[in-house]
Every structure is written in structure tokens, then in C-alpha cells.
Amino acid sequence: MRSIFLHLHPLKISEQALRFDRTFGLGGMAALLIVLQIITGILLRFYYISSPAEAYNSIVFLKEQVLFGQFVRNIHYWSGVFLLLIAFLHFLRVFFTGAYRNARLVNWLFGLFILLLIVFANFTGYLLPWDQLAYWAITVSTNIIGYLPVFGESLRQALIGGRELNAGTLQNFFTFHTAVLPFLLIALVLYHFWRVRKVGGIMLPEPAEKPEMIPVMPNLVFKEFIVALVLLALVFLFAALFNAPLLDKANPAYSMNPTKAPWYFAGVQELLMHFHPFFAAFIIPLGVIVFLAWIPFLNFKDTPNGHWFISALGKQSSKATAIFSGVVTVAGILFNATIVNFEILLPGIPAMISNGIIPLSMLLLFMAGYYRFYLKRFSLSAAELVQVVFVFIMVAFIVLTITGIFFRGKDMELTLPWLM
């Protein structure tokens, strides 16, 4: 056992790599949470029944009749939430330390793919309790898929096995959640680790002199052990204090008000409140994913150096952009929700233009103005400029997500969290 664990590590590593703020141990945490998900997932499968008639009752039975049933379900729920958050933070860390180019290019792409798989794993799990929350969240989200051009509607109907959610949907989601995705994730995560080993460990700044190499046992392994224990304690604490939600059994005739997509899609749903679905559900998300996948292929003059935010200038411009993005996003949401709704203002022209091209060009115009009148004075390098764009997108995404989760109440009107 001990040797298996040690075998995952190199014999010796640079002392530099041990500093906690290089990685915050996020990748390792994510891997541990995947293991925890698999163990609790297998336990849940012994009681869960995947039919619309029985699914909800089997969860109620698990909660009320099974010793530790509620606790196991809570751990599965919370480690699912944590996994997505930590995988996202890991992705941010890798970007901001520049660990995505040259030899790490392939791993960046695989990492993005793993992140999408984790989202999909969360999404397919969301339906399984078959309560009102699950039923309507998945109804709304799968309908968003229906807005993709050409193949959207057929993809939606293939995914849910019909026009509306039914027994086939549950079977599909259950199969993805408990068979397809776990296997894919295990295989890809192992490959992800192997590639990190292959390029010689984590990203480090170019050392002035040859770094001192120290044995991983106990220097790294003990640290990892402590991080693992703290993380487990945190997950168990959440599981003990906060129950995973379970509302009434799904009722297809009665929609919840408000009906929200799962929390990680709250940003896309918020975008849908402001843009035509073709832009909110297709053009913008696709643009972001293509941008993220395209970053490592850009031909920068300066090489990645393993320093957070590249340089002092990079850090400064990122901070300014984060503030700019936050302000623009919040202002845009408020502006569109209370003052001007282009779709109502301009009823004559197609919604695709009034609610798509017009607001999107306004946004791009704002960004151009920000660059022209503020950012230009920094004379940033190409890598720092890409970083600024990345910061803009991520902050906007986070603000949209928070708005969708906490500031949308009845009828999806803007409201304050404590009034919901």
C-alpha cells in the first residue's frame, strides 16, 4: 500500500515545489474528492432505484430507514459541490501560474476536458433524486441545449429520450452518472497525473542556481496527507451540518417558481435573461471554450515563468480588469433588467438582433474603450494581454453565477438574498 502511494511520486523533488502557494494542493484535492465520490456513489447505488416511480421513494427510504443513509448522501452531495469548486480553482491556478504551454499544452486541453466531464457528472447526478428541484432544473437546462443551432433539438431529445423528461431520461442520466463518467474520469485523471510527472513535476520559476533536491518521503507525502485530512474533515463537517436538498416528488404539471438551473449553470441561465438564447447558450459559451482551448497555441514571445500573474504589471492589470469586469457585469445586469430591454424596446426587429447582436456589440465596445483609454498605458506583453481577457471572462462568469444563485427570486426577478 505504502509503496503504491509512493510510486505515484518521483523519488526526489525540488525544494521549490513544496511551497504551498505554488498549487495550494488543488489538483490533489480534486483527485481525493473523485475517490470519495466513487466510494459514496457505490454505497448509494445499493439503495437507489432508477425509475421515476421508485427513485424518489428510494431516497426517502435511504434518509429515514438506513443507518448513515442521510450522512452518506450528504457526503456525496457536498463532495460533488466541492469537487466542482476545487477543479475550477485548480484551473484558475494553472492558468495564472502559466502552466499551460509547450510541454504542458496537451495536459491543459485534457484538464479542460476533465473539467467539462466533472460538470456533466454533477449535472447527470442532479436529476437522480427525481424531486421537484431536480425535475425542473434539468427540464430548464436541457431546454437550453435545444437552442443550439441545427442539431440542438435532436441532441436534446436524444439526451432525455423524448420530448419531455421521462423514465428514459432517468435511465440515460443514471448510466452516464454511474458508468460512463466514472470510468472516463478515472482514466483521464490518471493520464493527467502521468503527464505532470512526465514534464518533470509542477510549474516552477526558472531557478538562479541548481535547486536542492529533497526526498518526497516525508517532505511532500506528509504535507499531502495533512491537506487530505483537512479536506475530508471539511467535507464531513458540511455533511454533518447541512442536508442535501430534497423537495417534493417531481410533478410534471406544476413548475416551481422560480425554477433555476443547477447552480453551476446559473451563470448561463443569467446570461439567458439578457441575451437571445442563440447567443447566451451557444455563441458565448462556445466562444469561451474555444478561447480557453486556443490559449496555449498562441505564439508568445515571452516564455511562461511560473510566477503568479506573470509579472508585477500582469498582476496590476489583472486586478484593474477584475474590477472593471465586475462593475460592467453588475451594471449591465441592472441596466438590462430595469432600464432598457431591447427586445421590448425594439419589437419590430428580430430578437436575434435586438437581444443578441446589439447588447453583444455594446459589451465589446465597452471592452475596446477600456483597452484604448486605460489598459494601453501598461503596454502589456501578449501573454499579459491574454491574461487580462481571461480575467475579464472569469470575473464576468463568476458575477453572473452569483447573481443567478443568490439574487434571483420569484418569477426570476432581481431581489436580495434575504428576501428570497
Added chain:
Amino acid sequence: MQKKPPRHLPEESGQVPANGITRRDFFGMVWKALGILAALETAGMITTYFFSGKSKKLQTPKQLLEAGPVDSFGMNSVNAFMGGRFYLARQLDGGFIAISLRCTHLGCSISWEESKKRFICPCHSSAFDISGEVLNPPAARALDYYPVIIENGIVKVDISTLKERKTFRKDQLTYVQ
């Protein structure tokens, strides 16, 4: 990257053919091509396996739901048939239409507001009039409907055929002959 081991040339000839491809290279390429072909076939099989059954399951046999005698539905009135997942709406001029519960925006179930004579979606406040026409976005098209058949004074709804439409038109209504 690992270094490739030196390539062994065919012993009997001891030399590379003029086009630079040895027999070993050739078979290597054949294997590679076969491998790609097998992967494509498998991917194709899985894709058709996944999609073809899903679309066939949608073809439901014709199913008529009896709503009741014509006279039991007043003008400008709406009756819910939750089992059939539709509202039977009778227009001011006496025409019938069976309006699907499913909002055309993101699929939530609409409900009828008698006081304001309109359908309202709880998810994003889309509103529709008694014929299913959009009154308030974000919904972009009128509500789907099922064909209504009137036989011997009995209103029947064909709940196996869901019809989509952009806007309301008169010919979507069914009248007593």
C-alpha cells in the same frame, strides 16, 4: 520524447527500396489504417446505437383523449386536462384549441390565470393569450398545440401529435361543423 530505436531493414535485401518505404513500413501503415478504420466503425456503431432508438421511442401510437361534449365548454373559457398535459381553450368565436402545458421558452409548465385571461409561465414570466399567442417575452413562439377533433358533438384531442407553430393562425382552431 523517447528516441525511436534504429529501424531494422529487411535482412534479405539489405537495402531500402527506391520509394523509401520498406515492407515493414508498409505493413505498419496498413495496421495503422486498420486501427483507425476499426475505431471509426466502433464510434459510428455507438452513435447510431445511441441515437436511432431514441428517436423511434418518440413515435407514439395515435391516442385520442375524450374531453367531453361541446356544450360543456363555454366561450372564452379554459379547462385544464393535466392527465393529457394540455389546456382545452375555447375562443370567443367558439373555436377549440388544445394548448400544450409546456412553455416554449425553457419547458416549464404554464398555468392559466383566469383573472387576467392569460397563460403565465412561473419560470421566466412569459405570458400567452387564450389562443397561445405570446404576450410577453422571453418566449419567442406561440405555445404548441394538439389537434382537436369534434365527432358527434364530443371534443376529442389527439395527444400523440404535438404541433409546433411560430404564431397563432385561425386554421389551428377546430369548429363545430
